[in-house]
Amino acid sequence: xxxxxxxxxxxxxxxxxxxxxxxxxxxxxxxxxxxxxxxxxxxxxxxxxxxxxxxxxxxxxxxxxxxxxxxxxxxxxxxxxxxxxxxxxxxxxxxxxxxxxxxxxxxxxxxxxxxxxxxxxxxxxxxxxxxxxxxxxxxxxxxxxxxxxxxxxxxxxxxxxxxxxxxxxxxxxxxxxxxxxxxxxxxxxxxxxxxxxxxxxxxxxxxxxxxxxxxxxxxxxxxxxxxxxxxxxxxxxxxxxxxxxxxxxxxxxxxxxxxxxxxxxxxxxxxxxxxxxxxxxxxxxxxxxxxxxxxxxxxxxxxxxxxxxxxxxxxxxxxxxxxxxxxxxxxxxxxxxxxxxxxxxxxxxxxxxxxxxxxxxxxxxxxxxxxxxxxxxxxxxxxxxxxxxxxxxxxxxxxxxxxxxxxxxxxxxxxxxxxxxxxxxxxxxxxxxxxxxxxxxxxxxxxxxxxxxxxxxxxxxxxxxxxxxxxxxxxxxxxxxxxxxxxxxxxxxx
Amino acid sequence: xxxxxxxxxxxxxxxxxxxxxxxxxxxxxxxxxxxxxxxxxxxxxxxxxxxxxxxxxxxxxxxxxxxxxxxxxxxxxxxxxxxxxxxxxxxxxxx
Numbered sequence: 051x052x053x054x055x056x057x058x059x060x061x062x063x064x065x066x067x068x069x070x071x072x073x074x075x076x077x078x079x080x081x082x083x084x085x086x087x088x089x090x091x092x093x094x095x096x097x098x099x100x101x102x103x104x105x106x107x108x109x110x111x112x113x114x115x116x117x118x119x120x121x122x123x124x125x126x127x128x129x130x131x132x133x134x135x136x137x138x139x140x141x142x143x144x145x146x147x148x149x150x151x152x153x154x155x156x157x158x159x160x161x162x163x164x165x166x167x168x169x170x171x172x173x174x175x176x177x178x179x180x181x182x183x184x185x186x187x188x189x190x191x192x193x194x195x196x197x198x199x200x201x202x203x204x205x206x207x208x209x210x211x212x213x214x215x216x217x218x219x220x221x222x223x224x225x226x227x228x229x230x231x232x233x234x235x236x237x238x239x240x241x242x243x244x245x246x247x248x249x250x251x252x253x254x255x256x257x258x259x260x261x262x263x264x265x266x267x268x269x270x271x272x273x274x275x276x277x278x279x280x281x282x283x284x285x286x287x288x289x290x291x292x293x294x295x296x297x298x299x300x301x302x303x304x305x306x307x308x309x310x311x312x313x314x315x316x317x318x319x320x321x322x323x324x325x326x327x328x329x330x331x332x333x334x335x336x337x338x339x340x341x342x343x344x345x346x347x348x349x350x351x352x353x354x355x356x357x358x359x360x361x362x363x364x365x366x367x368x369x370x371x372x373x374x375x376x377x378x379x380x381x382x383x384x385x386x387x388x389x390x391x392x393x394x395x396x397x398x399x400x401x402x403x404x405x406x407x408x409x410x411x412x413x414x415x416x417x418x419x420x421x422x423x424x425x426x427x428x429x430x431x432x433x434x435x436x437x438x439x440x441x442x443x444x445x446x447x448x449x450x451x452x453x454x455x456x457x458x459x460x461x462x463x464x465x466x467x468x469x470x471x472x473x474x475x476x477x478x479x480x481x482x483x484x485x486x487x488x489x490x491x492x493x494x495x496x497x498x499x500x501x502x503x504x505x506x507x508x509x510x511x512x513x514x515x516x517x518x519x520x521x522x523x524x525x526x527x528x529x530x531x532x533x534x535x536x537x538x539x540x541x542x543x544x
Numbered sequence: 545x546x547x548x549x550x551x552x553x554x555x556x557x558x559x560x561x562x563x564x565x566x567x568x569x570x571x572x573x574x575x576x577x578x579x580x581x582x583x584x585x586x587x588x589x590x591x592x593x594x595x596x597x598x599x600x601x602x603x604x605x606x607x608x609x610x611x612x613x614x615x616x617x618x619x620x621x622x623x624x625x626x627x628x629x630x631x632x633x634x635x636x637x638x639x
Binding site: 067071074075077078079081083084085086087088094095096097099100122124126128129146147198201203 | 559560561562563564565566567568571592593596597599600604605606607608609617620621622623624626
């Protein structure tokens with residue numbers, strides 16, 4: 051009867067509407083579109099959710115230390131626990147729906163969506179990177195299917211692996227830095243803010259004192275700076291660079307007992323590892339030893355050349371004046387003068403070919419005798435003349451040999467087919483002077499000249515300027531004999 | 545019957561806290577409103593978990609349920625509102 055009275059109290063439209071509503075409710079329940087119902091218990095209503103076995107998932111997730119979230123089958127966020135909100139630095143309200151995925155870039159979003167889809171079926175893991183505040187964070191995500199009663203979805207845990215990745219990256223970076231340091235050709239020394247050596251490569255180890263690590267820079271390598279006298283030390287430069295001021299291209303001499311490095315070019319730059327603050331400095335040392343040695347050698351040669359040119363010009367003037375005073379005609383003068391200048395030039399050529407060092411007596415003599423040696427094959431003997439002399443002695447010997455040769459060709463042993471010439475080393479005297487003898491034999495009968503020509507003067511005077519040197523010329527009837535003494539400092543004979 | 549252009553649609557959505565279907569219904573309703581009822585609607589969301597007694601006014605049994613209060617007649621749409629066309633038919637604003 052109740053039904054009849056109720057039915058009679060309602061219009062047909064209202065009845066139809068109620069019927070439709072009842073059918074819709076059943077449909078919605080059947081199709082899983084609702085997950086809560088209202089039950090009227092006496093005077094009050096109560097709401098029951100149909101989350102089934104997953105009913106307590108929120109409580110469970112909230113108790114977890116690691117970040118956790120629940121997503122429905124469409125990938126919408128249903129719930130994020132407090133740990134995840136902390137990890138992502140967002141309140142739960144700002145992660146709902148698609149907002150969490152919105153924090154990711156396109157690549158990581160794709161990774162995340164794939165995980166959500168695949169985890170509906172089975173457990174899946176993936177790694178994503180997300181910018182949280184100023185930092186790039188990395189998370190290992192593990193997704194697994196979860197049943198929310200009438201619907202299913204995915205529960206995802208977020209494990210922060212940023213630190214692990216940072217440590218791995220730091221190790222890799224350290225490894226890279228070490229290999230860069232080790233591979234550098236230049237010597238590299240790294241100092242901390244206190245100026246103590248923390249890293250050093252093999253090239254630098256060769257310059258530094260033993261076990262430089264931990265020593266102060268100026269103890270590890272002792273440097274002097276030519277341009278700054280005693281006012282500046284290696285320690286000052288390191289302190290300056292560690293303080294943020296780079297230093298570039300200073301030349302310094304190395305005092306540390308290094309085998310082959312004497313000069314370096316030093317640069318020091320602040321070492322900034324992260325942030326603004328310098329952690330120390332990086333010092334690079336380029337080996338300038340060879341360049342410096344070359345520079346010194348060049349300077350020496352320039353000085354020597356200058357000296358020689360002046361000496362040579364003075365000598366040419368003297369030869370010219372003395373030759374003029376002894377020769378009667380212009381033709382005679384020209385011949386003698388040219389011969390003497392050519393002798394000088396020949397010795398100079400020899401000297402310059404030998405870089406003005408260690409010319410042997412044999413070489414000087416051979417140049418003078420060269421025009422006659424082939425003609426007089428077997429008539430000239432040279433003995434024990436493989437003796438090095440200095441450049442000044444070489445020039446003097448060149449002139450002496452020129453005069454003696456000219457004389458021998460004009461009047462002596464080399465003027466006839468039978469004449470013989472022997473030049474040989476006699477030996478060392480007590481005072482260290484080296485004695486050489488020029489002896490002509492089997493030539494024309496010799497008579498001493500009545501007038502002393504310049505040639506004779508030159509022979510007598512050459513090598514005679516220093517102590518223990520000089521020449522002694524004898525006009526024996528059998529041939530000219532000349533004793534030549536080379537002072538101790540002029541030869542390198544042991 | 546088409547909705548009058550100057551009469552706003554007044555909607556009440558009943559949810560039960562943050563159950564998956566409640567959240568889905570909110571999301572779906574937001575989408576439908578912004579795409580089809582721009583500027584012409586007023587929505588009130590009632591959480592029956594917090595205020596279960598409010599279920600009485602519209603005789604709510606299943607959650608989520610959307611009630612169209614205005615324009616009359618009152619209509620109920622039960623479920624998570626995932627079928628957009630059906631929702632539009634019931635709101636009588638189908639184009």
